[in-house]
Amino acid sequence: GIERACTPPLDNRRGERIRAMSGQAFIVVDPVSTGGVVAVEAMQRGYSVIIAWSEECSEDMRAHVPDVCKGIKYHAEVEEKSTIPQTAAAVKAAAGGMPIAACIVGAETGVTLADKLSLELGVRSNGIFPLGDRRNKSVQQRAVKATGLRAVREALGTTWTEVKDFVATESMPVVVKPVESAGSDGVKLCHTVEEAKAHFTLLMESQRKCGAQGAAVLCQEFLKGKEYVVDCVSRGGVHKVIMVWVYDKRPTNGSAFVYYGMIPVESSSEVAQVLIKYTLGVLKALKLDNGPTHGEVMMTADGPCMVEMNCRSHGWDGSWVPLEKLLTGGYSQPDVAVSSHVDGPAFDEIPAVYPKFKAAGQTVMLVSFFRGAVRSMPGYEKMKRLASFVALQTPIGVGSKVELTVDLFTAVGVLILANPDAKQLEADLATVRKMEKEGLFTFDEEIDPVQADDMVDMLPGRRLTEYSDASRLSGRISGAGAYKASAGGPPTNETLFAVAGAAFAAGALIGLLAAKAVK
Numbered sequence: 001g002i003e004r005a006c007t008p009p010l011d012n013r014r015g016e017r018i019r020a021m022s023g024q025a026f027i028v029v030d031p032v033s034t035g036g037v038v039a040v041e042a043m044q045r046g047y048s049v050i051i052a053w054s055e056e057c058s059e060d061m062r063a064h065v066p067d068v069c070k071g072i073k074y075h076a077e078v079e080e081k082s083t084i085p086q087t088a089a090a091v092k093a094a095a096g097g098m099p100i101a102a103c104i105v106g107a108e109t110g111v112t113l114a115d116k117l118s119l120e121l122g123v124r125s126n127g128i129f130p131l132g133d134r135r136n137k138s139v140q141q142r143a144v145k146a147t148g149l150r151a152v153r154e155a156l157g158t159t160w161t162e163v164k165d166f167v168a169t170e171s172m173p174v175v176v177k178p179v180e181s182a183g184s185d186g187v188k189l190c191h192t193v194e195e196a197k198a199h200f201t202l203l204m205e206s207q208r209k210c211g212a213q214g215a216a217v218l219c220q221e222f223l224k225g226k227e228y229v230v231d232c233v234s235r236g237g238v239h240k241v242i243m244v245w246v247y248d249k250r251p252t253n254g255s256a257f258v259y260y261g262m263i264p265v266e267s268s269s270e271v272a273q274v275l276i277k278y279t280l281g282v283l284k285a286l287k288l289d290n291g292p293t294h295g296e297v298m299m300t301a302d303g304p305c306m307v308e309m310n311c312r313s314h315g316w317d318g319s320w321v322p323l324e325k326l327l328t329g330g331y332s333q334p335d336v337a338v339s340s341h342v343d344g345p346a347f348d349e350i351p352a353v354y355p356k357f358k359a360a361g362q363t364v365m366l367v368s369f370f371r372g373a374v375r376s377m378p379g380y381e382k383m384k385r386l387a388s389f390v391a392l393q394t395p396i397g398v399g400s401k402v403e404l405t406v407d408l409f410t411a412v413g414v415l416i417l418a419n420p421d422a423k424q425l426e427a428d429l430a431t432v433r434k435m436e437k438e439g440l441f442t443f444d445e446e447i448d449p450v451q452a453d454d455m456v457d458m459l460p461g462r463r464l465t466e467y468s469d470a471s472r473l474s475g476r477i478s479g480a481g482a483y484k485a486s487a488g489g490p491p492t493n494e495t496l497f498a499v500a501g502a503a504f505a506a507g508a509l510i511g512l513l514a515a516k517a518v519k
Contacts, residue, residue, distance in 0.1 A: 011370040022046040025095040027103035029114040030057045035106020036069030037318035037334040048075035050094050055080045057109040066317045088120040098103045102341035104291055105312045112136040124341050125288050134286055136309045137179050137218055147285040150305040152222040160197055163219045167196050175220045178203055189256035225300040228419040230279040231314050231333050235340040239280055241353045242333045243324055244272045255406035262363040264327055267353045280302040294338040313337055319393045319414035320363045326418055360425045361418030367405040367436050368412045372443035374400045379440030388419040
């Protein structure tokens with residue numbers, strides 16, 4: 001019941017374990033998005049967290065962390081050097097003699113560096129994949145196909161000549177996307193050869209948010225079906241399935257792939273059982289034996305097929321963590337990820353597959369059908385009064401420039417809804433969707449909603465920086481003392497940990513649902 005949901009995943013020896021962990025260094029490579037939650041989890045366990053920034057992670061991206069992770073002072077920060085041995089030496093120097101307990105990936109940009117650096121440091125590692133860079137989506141497909149599992153038909157190239165024959169013979173539409181990306185960045189469904197060529201050229205000429213300059217472009221078959229994501233954490237080849245979600249993606253504002261949300265799927269369902277079996281086979285094919293992953297899998301007419309395997313924690317700034325902890329009874333992917341590297345007994349306590357849900361819930365991506373400069377946000381205030389409201393994380397404030405939502409980077413917030421009554425949850429969700437169409441904001445100028453049927457290229461000019469609504473939530477739960485304590489100056493790590501606890505620990509947001517008599 002709810003009592004278990006409010007219990008930390010560590011046992012009664014938590015304090016003893018934290019004392020034992022002090023004096024040890026924990027390396028996080030690119031603590032961006034949910035990677036920031038992983039870093040905070042390690043700090044809460046008593047580790048001295050050292051950040052290793054990959055050269056691929058820009059200054060702009062480094063600010064892309066959940067509000068509860070902002071302002072925390074890490075033990076040290078290290079920039080990637082020209083060689084892996086040099087980077088490892090810099091990390092060891094930053095540790096100052098402390099033993100290094102772990103090196104874990106935080107964000108998509110850090111996958112390759114984390115694999116190499118962890119191996120060089122002699123800590124738990126996935127090592128070097130013999131078939132190529134694990135992050136490369138074409139490498140992934142070839143490795144999966146080699147094991148006999150269903151894989152996507154595709155062609156990879158840096159010039160149009162290398163892919164044009166595939167595009168000419170493949171049934172339309174085709175998917176054209178960067179070989180390295182995140183958050184549907186640069187992904188486009190192309191309906192003609194000419195459209196595919198134009199987008200291919202655009203990608204090769206453009207700097208992508210989460211991919212290297214000049215990276216190759218993939219042209220793939222369009223998988224017809226429903227897309228799911230399977231969150232796992234592994235340790236020594238033992239895999240724990242933390243959650244299965246189904247993506248709600250729809251054509252919107254001229255883009256074919258706009259996220260509307262993630263819906264959790266009961267582990268006992270037939271579709272979850274099929275997806276789990278397939279995903280475990282993919283993890284084995286890619287030799288992903290340690291740490292967090294989330295695999296995107298399409299359930300097609302002829303069975304599951306991998307879209308891509310992300311060799312890191314699920315993104316969305318960890319906004320789903322409170323819901324996941326509620327649904328599982330107290331644990332989530334980031335905390336299990338830390339355990340997978342440093343705490344075998346705690347990892348072993350996690351079930352192989354997540355249990356029956358404790359309530360109905362959903363992660364809702366907020367979509368804007370309007371654009372302009374925000375004057376006020378009445379829609380947000382209405383959401384907070386919904387019976388199923390748990391949390392709201394949003395980049396938008398008064399004066400913000402709102403664009404049409406075409407991908408994760410232009411979404412206007414993440415809303416967490418949960419309720420013991422599934423019908424009430426559905427009613428509240430319908431209310432939110434109606435509010436989106438009517439407008440969540442008032443603007444300095446009246447702007448009509450855009451109705452766009454044709455696909456357009458979008459190269460968003462701004463990065464999405466989320467801000468949590470945890471201040472109001474923590475105030476309702478614990479008197480907002482954590483925030484008030486920092487009013488006279490910069491927040492201390494203790495203050496920020498209190499805030500992080502309010503937003504991400506099992507007992508915090510779950511407390512809202514406890515008040516609603518969730519059993």
